Amino acid sequence: MSASSLTTGTNHHAGAAFPGLMVRDPDPTGSAACGPVADPLATLPAHAMAVNIEKEQTIYAEGSPAEFCYRIVCGCVRMVKLMEDGRRQVLEFLLPGDLLGFDALGTYDLSAEAVSPVVLHRYRRSVVEHLADGDPAIARRLRVLSAAGLRSAWERMMLLGRKTAVERIASFLLEMTARMPSGGRGGVLLPMGRLDIADHLGLTMETVCRVLSSLRQEGTIGMDRSVNGPQVTIRDPAGLQALACAARH
Amino acid sequence: MSASSLTTGTNHHAGAAFPGLMVRDPDPTGSAACGPVADPLATLPAHAMAVNIEKEQTIYAEGSPAEFCYRIVCGCVRMVKLMEDGRRQVLEFLLPGDLLGFDALGTYDLSAEAVSPVVLHRYRRSVVEHLADGDPAIARRLRVLSAAGLRSAWERMMLLGRKTAVERIASFLLEMTARMPSGGRGGVLLPMGRLDIADHLGLTMETVCRVLSSLRQEGTIGMDRSVNGPQVTIRDPAGLQALACAARH
DNA sequence: CGCAGGGTTGATAGCCTTCAAGGTCTGTGG
């Protein structure tokens, strides 16, 4: 939204286009925005190297040295944390335009895995750090990105700590429709499976299924089987919105 | 003058003048640390203004314009998010040495409230931003702080999404003992009430009580009533550690 | 056609919440 030049082409892989760093970005300049300003990170792509990742493959693993950071060109990535026990938490899903690894600190603290086939631009972290040292605007931009990450983490902590299953699913669907390219109107094509959604929302696969089914029966959403996976359609956005926040009995 | 002047007031681990935005800070210099390096933020206190806050008073409210940021000199602060519904999530507790508001973006996204009487150093955010623009080391330091905040947020999301009540309490006690000044050995004096703990861990007050009671009966912890509140003593750290991670069935 | 993987639905159990009552300590005033 903020960088309109980006969203013009649906599949912005056209070499010249340099999309902004994050899909939703409250304030690209960090403060006192006055009209459309060039993204300080626009020079970054000059240092990029394209990388293709197959579905279900690991981009980087928790604990490994953080040498690179990435920008997603297309596809969907999940950020994962595991317990020895096997329990899993998907901390977030990343979509085209999102950045990953920019906030690493020596080693990665999360694993990054491809939910679908993914195309990335890869940058050397040392290069990015060097650029930031030389340009306060870039440094500021990186701080803004981290701050945005913190905000979304806090929002999700509220979801995990205090919301019911129905509220979590409703919130998730609304968030995804807002972030997905085709999210303008009804349909969302969720690239991730039920288990990924469950591990993202602190639920089980079965509960996710049950809630989705009941939402469909109530007419709040629709579910079809598209060619490349299950498609969810929002039939009653207002209803979903109501469920997402205030749905305690 | 120097950073040490800040920490003198509180018995805080020496050297770590600025333990992460929220918690501990793995690598103060950002990367390639070679021995003890002066904290880039050491010059900050020159711009500080001391502020006293009474117990249960609000330092700043969610949604209000973010004009200031703070460093805690002594006392305990809780960062809170509310739903219209009244449900509450305590996203984190901040202790002496911790920073708050440095990651704000126009407006505060969380409320900051004093759990106990609190003394703060207050900085104007515009000043901090200006300093960061002029000194890459400071800018880098701020990025490291945000990254540390993200890590602790991810850790807590795992806790909220996937851990049982016993595991949450055990994790919480261990984290607090590690962070509290007197945490070297057995006892921790928890400054916050049961309800705050519950809202931090995504539980109810009653569940917190029950789990603490059962831990006491098992001899894992001890509970005494000190002059300024309930005191928890860790009698079996290894046992707690075991409960914190693997306690399913 | 059989198989494998993901998704859906059902029955039961368990963890935690909810509702409720009792307990302990502190401070205040008679």
Add this chain to the structure above:
DNA sequence: CCACAGACCTTGAAGGCTATCAACCCTGCG
């Protein structure tokens, strides 16, 4: 000194929400 109110904490009993276990469906594929 004692009574009493109030805040906070603790414990008990019942119920609900979600997990667990299990079966079944559906699609794609060899």
